[in-house]
Amino acid sequence: MALTKADMAERLFLDVGLNKREAKEFVDACFEVVREALERGEQVKLSGFGNFDLREKNQRPGRNPKTGEEIPISARRVVTFRPGQKLKVRVEGYAGPRE
Protein backbone atom coordinates (compact mmCIF):
# COMPACT_ATOMS: atom_id res chain seq x y z
CA MET A 1 0.00 0.00 0.00
CA ALA A 2 1.27 3.43 -0.93
CA LEU A 3 -0.15 6.94 -0.72
CA THR A 4 -0.99 8.11 -4.27
CA LYS A 5 -2.33 11.29 -5.88
CA ALA A 6 -5.77 9.66 -5.98
CA ASP A 7 -5.69 9.15 -2.18
CA MET A 8 -4.62 12.77 -1.66
CA ALA A 9 -7.43 14.04 -3.92
CA GLU A 10 -9.96 11.89 -2.05
CA ARG A 11 -8.94 13.55 1.24
CA LEU A 12 -9.24 17.02 -0.32
CA PHE A 13 -12.75 16.05 -1.38
CA LEU A 14 -13.67 14.73 2.09
CA ASP A 15 -11.81 17.21 4.34
CA VAL A 16 -11.50 20.45 2.39
CA GLY A 17 -14.70 20.15 0.37
CA LEU A 18 -13.25 20.53 -3.12
CA ASN A 19 -15.30 18.62 -5.70
CA LYS A 20 -13.68 15.51 -7.17
CA ARG A 21 -12.49 17.22 -10.34
CA GLU A 22 -11.09 20.23 -8.45
CA ALA A 23 -9.36 17.94 -5.99
CA LYS A 24 -7.67 15.90 -8.72
CA GLU A 25 -6.59 19.05 -10.60
CA PHE A 26 -5.32 20.60 -7.39
CA VAL A 27 -3.07 17.68 -6.51
CA ASP A 28 -1.67 17.64 -10.06
CA ALA A 29 -1.07 21.41 -9.93
CA CYS A 30 0.65 21.08 -6.56
CA PHE A 31 3.33 18.71 -7.82
CA GLU A 32 3.59 20.62 -11.10
CA VAL A 33 4.33 23.93 -9.33
CA VAL A 34 7.04 22.24 -7.26
CA ARG A 35 8.53 20.64 -10.41
CA GLU A 36 8.54 24.01 -12.19
CA ALA A 37 10.38 25.67 -9.31
CA LEU A 38 13.02 22.91 -9.30
CA GLU A 39 13.25 23.14 -13.09
CA ARG A 40 14.07 26.85 -12.73
CA GLY A 41 16.83 25.86 -10.34
CA GLU A 42 14.93 27.04 -7.28
CA GLN A 43 15.08 25.16 -3.95
CA VAL A 44 11.66 24.19 -2.48
CA LYS A 45 11.20 24.36 1.30
CA LEU A 46 8.09 22.80 2.85
CA SER A 47 8.27 23.52 6.56
CA GLY A 48 7.35 20.54 8.68
CA PHE A 49 8.18 18.18 5.81
CA GLY A 50 11.54 18.92 4.22
CA ASN A 51 13.56 20.68 1.53
CA PHE A 52 14.07 19.75 -2.08
CA ASP A 53 17.57 20.90 -2.98
CA LEU A 54 19.43 20.94 -6.29
CA ARG A 55 22.97 19.69 -6.67
CA GLU A 56 25.28 20.14 -9.60
CA LYS A 57 27.26 16.99 -10.33
CA ASN A 58 30.46 17.07 -12.36
CA GLN A 59 31.15 14.52 -15.05
CA ARG A 60 32.59 11.30 -13.57
CA PRO A 61 33.78 7.99 -14.96
CA GLY A 62 31.21 5.21 -15.12
CA ARG A 63 30.86 1.73 -16.49
CA ASN A 64 28.14 -0.17 -18.28
CA PRO A 65 27.46 -2.89 -15.70
CA LYS A 66 26.45 -5.37 -18.44
CA THR A 67 29.35 -5.00 -20.85
CA GLY A 68 32.01 -3.58 -18.51
CA GLU A 69 32.61 -0.85 -21.05
CA GLU A 70 33.83 2.48 -19.60
CA ILE A 71 31.56 5.43 -20.38
CA PRO A 72 31.65 8.85 -18.73
CA ILE A 73 28.56 9.89 -16.71
CA SER A 74 27.82 13.41 -17.97
CA ALA A 75 27.62 16.48 -15.72
CA ARG A 76 24.07 16.89 -14.46
CA ARG A 77 21.78 18.64 -12.03
CA VAL A 78 19.94 16.39 -9.57
CA VAL A 79 17.22 16.83 -6.94
CA THR A 80 17.89 15.71 -3.39
CA PHE A 81 15.43 15.66 -0.49
CA ARG A 82 16.46 16.65 3.04
CA PRO A 83 13.74 15.73 5.53
CA GLY A 84 12.97 18.41 8.10
CA GLN A 85 13.48 17.92 11.84
CA LYS A 86 9.76 17.45 12.46
CA LEU A 87 9.41 14.72 9.83
CA LYS A 88 12.60 12.98 11.02
CA VAL A 89 11.29 12.79 14.56
CA ARG A 90 7.90 11.46 13.42
CA VAL A 91 9.48 8.80 11.23
CA GLU A 92 12.12 7.70 13.76
CA GLY A 93 9.35 6.44 15.99
CA TYR A 94 8.07 4.03 13.33
CA ALA A 95 8.80 0.54 14.63
CA GLY A 96 7.84 -1.48 11.57
CA PRO A 97 9.90 -3.85 9.41
CA ARG A 98 13.57 -2.99 9.05
CA GLU A 99 14.10 -2.39 5.38
Next chain:
Amino acid sequence: MTKSELIEALARRQTHLAFADVELAVKSVVEQMSQALSQGERIEVRGFGSFALHFRPPRMGRNPKTGDSVALPGKHVPHFKPGKELRERVNLRLEEAATG
Protein backbone atom coordinates in the same frame (compact mmCIF):
# COMPACT_ATOMS: atom_id res chain seq x y z
CA MET B 1 10.07 28.50 -2.88
CA THR B 2 8.51 28.17 0.56
CA LYS B 3 5.16 26.62 1.52
CA SER B 4 3.49 30.05 1.52
CA GLU B 5 4.92 30.82 -1.93
CA LEU B 6 3.60 27.47 -3.14
CA ILE B 7 0.17 28.42 -1.77
CA GLU B 8 0.33 31.80 -3.56
CA ALA B 9 1.41 30.20 -6.85
CA LEU B 10 -1.46 27.70 -6.66
CA ALA B 11 -3.98 30.41 -5.76
CA ARG B 12 -2.92 32.37 -8.87
CA ARG B 13 -3.35 29.25 -10.95
CA GLN B 14 -6.56 27.79 -9.48
CA THR B 15 -8.46 31.07 -9.57
CA HIS B 16 -11.84 29.38 -9.02
CA LEU B 17 -10.75 28.28 -5.53
CA ALA B 18 -10.90 30.53 -2.45
CA PHE B 19 -7.46 31.42 -1.08
CA ALA B 20 -8.36 29.83 2.27
CA ASP B 21 -9.20 26.54 0.52
CA VAL B 22 -5.90 26.55 -1.35
CA GLU B 23 -4.12 27.08 1.96
CA LEU B 24 -6.03 24.23 3.62
CA ALA B 25 -5.49 21.93 0.65
CA VAL B 26 -1.70 22.45 0.57
CA LYS B 27 -1.50 21.85 4.31
CA SER B 28 -3.61 18.72 3.90
CA VAL B 29 -1.36 17.32 1.16
CA VAL B 30 1.82 17.95 3.19
CA GLU B 31 0.25 16.47 6.33
CA GLN B 32 -0.98 13.40 4.44
CA MET B 33 2.55 12.83 3.15
CA SER B 34 4.11 13.22 6.61
CA GLN B 35 1.53 10.94 8.14
CA ALA B 36 1.98 8.23 5.51
CA LEU B 37 5.74 8.15 6.10
CA SER B 38 5.39 8.18 9.87
CA GLN B 39 3.24 5.04 9.55
CA GLY B 40 5.81 3.38 7.32
CA GLU B 41 3.69 3.85 4.20
CA ARG B 42 5.37 4.70 0.88
CA ILE B 43 4.32 7.66 -1.29
CA GLU B 44 4.24 7.24 -5.07
CA VAL B 45 3.67 10.16 -7.40
CA ARG B 46 4.19 9.35 -11.08
CA GLY B 47 6.48 11.87 -12.77
CA PHE B 48 7.53 13.41 -9.45
CA GLY B 49 9.04 10.63 -7.39
CA SER B 50 8.56 8.23 -4.52
CA PHE B 51 9.23 8.47 -0.80
CA ALA B 52 10.00 5.46 1.36
CA LEU B 53 11.67 4.72 4.67
CA HIS B 54 15.19 3.39 4.94
CA PHE B 55 16.33 1.61 8.09
CA ARG B 56 19.52 2.71 9.86
CA PRO B 57 20.76 -0.15 12.06
CA PRO B 58 21.70 0.44 15.71
CA ARG B 59 25.28 1.64 16.26
CA MET B 60 27.66 2.83 18.91
CA GLY B 61 27.99 6.58 18.90
CA ARG B 62 30.03 8.98 20.97
CA ASN B 63 29.16 11.98 23.04
CA PRO B 64 31.36 14.56 21.31
CA LYS B 65 31.81 16.52 24.55
CA THR B 66 32.81 13.75 26.94
CA GLY B 67 34.00 11.09 24.48
CA ASP B 68 31.75 8.50 26.19
CA SER B 69 30.31 5.69 24.06
CA VAL B 70 26.54 5.67 23.76
CA ALA B 71 24.39 2.95 22.20
CA LEU B 72 22.19 4.47 19.48
CA PRO B 73 19.09 2.43 18.62
CA GLY B 74 18.13 1.63 15.01
CA LYS B 75 15.80 4.06 13.32
CA HIS B 76 13.98 4.76 10.07
CA VAL B 77 14.78 7.78 7.89
CA PRO B 78 12.75 9.19 4.97
CA HIS B 79 14.21 8.71 1.51
CA PHE B 80 13.17 10.36 -1.77
CA LYS B 81 13.80 8.96 -5.23
CA PRO B 82 13.05 11.48 -7.98
CA GLY B 83 10.85 10.20 -10.81
CA LYS B 84 11.89 10.12 -14.45
CA GLU B 85 10.06 13.27 -15.53
CA LEU B 86 11.42 15.34 -12.62
CA ARG B 87 14.96 14.05 -13.22
CA GLU B 88 14.78 14.92 -16.90
CA ARG B 89 13.19 18.33 -16.47
CA VAL B 90 15.62 19.43 -13.77
CA ASN B 91 18.57 18.38 -15.89
CA LEU B 92 17.26 19.84 -19.17
CA ARG B 93 18.72 23.33 -18.93
CA LEU B 94 22.13 21.95 -18.11
CA GLU B 95 22.02 19.71 -21.17
CA GLU B 96 20.88 22.61 -23.35
CA ALA B 97 23.77 24.70 -22.09
CA ALA B 98 26.22 21.90 -22.87
CA THR B 99 24.97 21.20 -26.39
CA GLY B 100 23.63 24.60 -27.45
